[in-house]
Amino acid sequence: MRTSIKDAKRIVVKVGTSTLTHENGKINFARLDKLSEVLSDLANEGKEIILVSSGAIGIGAAKMKWTHRPVSVVERQAAAAVGQSELMHLYSKFFGEYGHVVAQILLTSDVFEKPVLRKNVQNSFNKLLSQGIVPIVNENDPVATDEIEGEKSIGDNDTLSALVAKNVHADLLILLSDIDGFYTDNPKVNPDAILIDHVDDLTDDLLNNAKGAISALGTGGMSTKLKAAQIVMQEGIDMVIAHGEHPNVLYKITKGELIGTWFKGKQDE
Numbered sequence: 001m002r003t004s005i006k007d008a009k010r011i012v013v014k015v016g017t018s019t020l021t022h023e024n025g026k027i028n029f030a031r032l033d034k035l036s037e038v039l040s041d042l043a044n045e046g047k048e049i050i051l052v053s054s055g056a057i058g059i060g061a062a063k064m065k066w067t068h069r070p071v072s073v074v075e076r077q078a079a080a081a082v083g084q085s086e087l088m089h090l091y092s093k094f095f096g097e098y099g100h101v102v103a104q105i106l107l108t109s110d111v112f113e114k115p116v117l118r119k120n121v122q123n124s125f126n127k128l129l130s131q132g133i134v135p136i137v138n139e140n141d142p143v144a145t146d147e148i149e150g151e152k153s154i155g156d157n158d159t160l161s162a163l164v165a166k167n168v169h170a171d172l173l174i175l176l177s178d179i180d181g182f183y184t185d186n187p188k189v190n191p192d193a194i195l196i197d198h199v200d201d202l203t204d205d206l207l208n209n210a211k212g213a214i215s216a217l218g219t220g221g222m223s224t225k226l227k228a229a230q231i232v233m234q235e236g237i238d239m240v241i242a243h244g245e246h247p248n249v250l251y252k253i254t255k256g257e258l259i260g261t262w263f264k265g266k267q268d269e
């Protein structure tokens with residue numbers, strides 16, 4: 001039993017595009033509906049929920065009936081601008097069915113670097129959460145382009161969700177992904193790869209031993225998740241990586257059950 005997780009009140013949940021869309025790129029309505037239902041239920045339990053949701057680019061491209069994956073910066077920006085409003089429309093509809101109001105917060109990395117902006121956004125999160133509203137966060141893709149303005153972009157939502165968790169002083173960050181957790185090796189190639197139940201410290205030994213798992217899942221894969229873990233663990237925030245196929249898994253995770261990989265937040269000595 002993961003006791004510190006059981007007591008977590010302020011929880012950031014991150015979902016990736018693969019959780020929200022089918023393999024053909026179209027929206028997975030059932031998944032979005034279920035996710036909204038479970039998060040609404042957790043909010044009813046008295047937890048403060050922040051959702052970091054990807055999917056703007058994928059949903060925008062599908063809405064514009066693009067048959068190719070947007071690759072260039074400007075195509076990704078255009079797709080994100082179209083997809084973000086569609087994504088919020090859907091969340092607003094589904095959460096609304098379960099009696100919850102959502103709010104959109106779009107961020108760029110400079111928000112966390114400039115004290116005034118950081119304070120502003122912290123105040124907004126706190127006010128929304130105190131009103132029982134579920135903030136839904138994404139990177140402000142149309143203005144954040146790492147290729148063009150290096151320092152302005154966070155680049156991936158794993159890192160973004162960790163920065164959000166850190167800045168709102170969350171108790172727990174949950175990354176829902178298309179993998180069950182952090183393995184000792186790439187489970188797709190090595191049948192002996194073992195799912196790591198918990199990580200107390202991201203030591204060089206651990207990272208070296210798990211090289212296969214880290215590199216195999218490449219960009220936006222395990223390496224960005226471990227970077228997220230690094231950010232939150234040193235703030236004393238717990239993190240869990242789990243499979244997002246069945247959003248019901250969030251009930252088990254928040255009860256402290258042994259699902260996925262638990263990265264334990266550092267405790268003060």
Ligand code: GLU
Nearest residue numbers: 054055056057058156157
């Ligand atoms: N912000 C991007 C989107 O909404 C996703 C980035 C990521 O998933 O890492 O499509």
